[in-house]
Structures are given as C-alpha cells and as structure tokens.
Amino acid sequence: MKNQAYRMSLLYDFYGDMLTPRQKEFYDLYYNEDLSLAEIAENYGITRQGVRDVIVRAEGILTELEEKTGIIRRFHQMQRQFDAIAAEVEQIRRVNEERRYYDGQIDLSCKRIQGVLDELKQE
Secondary structure, eight states, X not given: OHHHHHHHHHHHHHHGGGSOHHHHHHXXXXXXXXXXXXXXXHHHTSOHHXXXXXXXXXXXXXXXXXXXXXXXXXXXXXXXXXXXXXXXHHHHHXXXXXXXXXXXXXXXXXXXXXXXXXXXXXX
16 A cells, blocks of 8 residues: 555656646545545545545546656656666775775766766756
8 A cells, every 4th residue: 555655646746737726636635645535525525436536537647647658667767877877986986095096086077977966866
C-alpha cells in the first residue's frame, strides 16, 4: 500500500495540474491528507461512491499521462545517472588526492562538475 501511495503522490506532483479543481481536491485529501472516502464524502455532502469515482477518474488520467509521456520514469533514470556521475567525480577527486603530484586543476574541475550536478538535481 505504501508503494501505491508513493506512486500516486508522484503522479500528482508531476501531472496534478492536468486535473480539474475537484479532482485535485479529492485526490489531495485522499492521498496526501490521508482522509477516508467517507470523510471526504461527509465534508462535501456527496456519497462515498461519488468521491471514489472522482478519485478513480483522476488516477486514470494521471496514470495515462505517465504511460504516454514517461516523465517520471525518465526523472528516476536521470537521478540514477546523476548519482553515477557524482560517484565518478568523487573517485577522480580521491585518486587525485592520493597521487604523488596533486593537480589543483583536476580538483577544481571536479568541484565545477559537482556544482553543475547539484544544480541539475534542483531543477
């Protein structure tokens, strides 16, 4: 269940703006605020089934968007690639420090590459 909730939260974070205001509200209350279908229904004066229908429709829209665009999949792939680059930069830095003739330019380049990686991870 936790994995499903995490997946749904990611879908909402990436594609939530594509939902109607009502779909956003119910989806957010259900997945992010952890309200039950009955609680949402009571707060909005509709049936539990009505709330469920809105949420299921929203899930379908978000899932379809990810299937078509693959943005989340590519995001995770890029994060793994950034981590691999960061590990290589650290290895270069470590080897440079262990060398008999330390090269300050190599260290500076490693810092610049790491800075670029940090910026990319923030975007």
